[in-house]
Amino acid sequence: MAVLVVLLGGASVAARLDDSSSDSAFPGRPDDAASAPLGAPAAGGTASDAYAFIATQKGGSDPVTYDPCAPIHLVVDARTIVDGGMKLLEQALDEVSEASGLQLVVDGLTDDEAPEGDAVTGPDRTWLPVTVTWSDPKASPKLKGDVAGYAGSSSIERDGHRWFVTGTVVLDGPQLKRILDQRGGRAGVRSVMMHELAHLVGLDHVDAAGQLMRPSGDESITTWGAGDRTGLAAVGSGRCIPY
Ligand SMILES: [Zn+2]
Structure with a gap:
């Protein structure tokens, strides 16, 4: 029997730096940023x-x-993580990196709640890392029903251009555990993560056959379609942030 996984749409938030009119509010160049993608x-x-x-x-x-000139840092809140979940996440990140050229790096685990509201920088004036939260429908009501996950990023503006600088991915641990326990479950869980990570880096749903970015997935599609790949190449080819 096919598992129908409903995947909630991504969202983006236009964030405001504390004092967006002042250059001093804008973070300095990250230590690991380069001058080219x-x-x-x-x-x-x-x-x-x-x-x-x-x-x-x-x-x-x-x-x-x-910004393709700097790595995208992620931290993982592993409260409801499935067996092998970190490895599946690394594989999903590799798939996004391969298709987009963006470098996505897991810095480690976190116990901190994902930041509320539109905060994009931390106390040390660096961009907040993306939080990947293994949650459940009780803690994250948007996961109710068949929703396996959701994701989105926050953007800032500089010189009339917008960039995503941080974001969140929320995964339904109990539901992904049920998928994992089915035949082909690892590929199924990985494909949910790929879908959500593609939202994170800027792709929306598309109602087209064979694409992982369809709003509802099924177990027969576990790799990027041609549209997914074209879109990921585009969101990986943005401008670098001029610090
Ligand atoms: Zn979606």
């Missing part, structure tokens, strides 16, 4: 228009993206 999207493949962006630049069609 750290990676490049996978070459080849069939271009497809079966993708959509979560957010676009004001007055244009270019996507809002993360």
Whole structure:
């Protein structure tokens, strides 16, 4: 029997720095930022228009993206994590990196609650890491019903251009445990993570066959479709943040 997994849409939030009119409120260049993109999207493949962006630049069609010149840091709240969940997350991150060229790095585990509201920087004036939270429907009511996860990023503006700088991914541990226990369960759980991570880096749902970014997934689709890949290449090819 096919497992139908309903995956909630991604969302983006336009965040405001504490004092966005002042340059001093803008974080300095991260220590690990480079002067050129750290990676490049996978070459080849069939271009497809079966993708959509979560957010676009004001007055244009270019996507809002993360800075390709710096790694995207993630921390994991593993409260309801499934067996092998960290390894599956690393595999899903590798799939996103390979398709987009973006570098996504897990810094470790956290016990901190994901930040509320639109905070994008921490006390040390660096961008907050992305929080990947293994939750459940009681703690995260948006996971009720068939929703296996949701994700989104917050953006800031500089010189008239927007960038995502941090975000959240929330996964339904008990539901992913049920998927994991089915035949092909590891690929199923990994594909839910790939879907949510693609939201994180800027892809929206698309109603097209064969794409992981369809709003509801099924176990037969566990790899990127041509539209997913084209979209991920686009969100991996944004501008670098001018610090
Ligand atoms: Zn979704």
